[in-house]
Amino acid sequence: MGLPRKDRIRAKLKSENTTVRVLLAHPMHTGRAKDEADTLIPAEFIQDIRCWRNDEEVLTIKCGTATARNPYFSFQLVGGKQGDMITIRWVDNRGAKGTTETVVK
Amino acid sequence: MTDDIMQQRRAILKGAISASTLALVAASGLLLPRQLLAHWPKNAFNAETVEDALLALLGEADIADDAALNFKVGSPPSYAINGASVPIQIQSDLNNIERIAVLVENNPFPLAMSLELTPAVSLPIKSMIKIREDSPVIAIIRAEGKLYKTSRFVEVDIGGCG
Structure with missing residues (x-):
């Protein structure tokens, strides 16, 4: 159950729609768990995920602490073509940021 | 003295204009979506x-x-x-x-x-x-x-x- 080292994203054209799958590398600590030394692990979780297709913002996801570790999302984008650029940006509650992008295949 | 009053009057007018423009822009909903979306x-x-x-x-x-x-x-x-x-x-x-x-x-x-x-x-x-x-x-x-x-x-x- 180790963390993957980096965010992963796949986008594939399937029967006229684009299927996007995203796996973000993030521990998603709720702020309620304790470590081996019995001290609370401070909350650290992704709050905001946005998805762009080329220059158009298509999806916003707001997460709470109940989103699983290494957040995974899969969704469809209507239409699209090979070569479209899909970009994901995320921000967590401490202000850490990440960007990952891929080209539709 | 009159100059002073004119200055003040100008400042008040200016303030009023910018405030009302802002209110109009806000009411028209132009500012709304982006700012609401940006908020967790x-x-x-x-x-x-x-x-x-x-x-x-x-x-x-x-x-x-x-x-x-x-x-x-x-x-x-x-x-x-x-x-x-x-x-x-x-x-x-x-x-x-x-x-x-x-x-x-x-x-x-x-x-x-x-x-x-x-x-x-x-x-x-x-x-x-x-x-x-x-x-x-x-x-x-x-x-x-x-x-x-x-x-x-x-x-x-x-x-x-x-």
Whole structure:
């Protein structure tokens, strides 16, 4: 159950729609768990995920602490073509940021 | 002396004009969407009951229990060995879906995620959530100003809110 080292994203054209799958590398600590030394692990979780297709913002996801570790999302984008650029940006509650992008295949 | 008064008058007029322009722009709704979207709905995510979370997220609204919303939790459905990552899938034939919210009733903070969709996004949407203990899991869709809700009871072997 180790963390993957980096965010992963796949986008594939399937029967006229684009299927996007995203796996973000993030521990998603709720702020309620304790470590081996019995001290609370401070909350650290992704709050905001946005998805762009080329220059158009298509999806916003707001997460709470109940989103699983290494957040995974899969969704469809209507239409699209090979070569479209899909970009994901995320921000967590401490202000850490990440960007990952891929080209539709 | 008169100069002084004129200066003051000018300042007051200027202030009044910019204030009224701002009010107009705000009222026209130009400023609204981007700023609202940029904001993480803290009250909704920190609410400790489903009712409070929904009130903070969606405002007062009647919710229709509806079969139009096909919602699967767990694998096999309605069962999860590990509550720390329970797969969910949301499917629906509704058009113009604006928002989807997923809530776990018995979690310390029920609201798990809230998705804001544009017309470019279509279902199904899949993700993973944490579930602390056996609990109803609720999916809510807002489409064309109406709310649709589906609830599934999920059994969890190992709680996942650690």
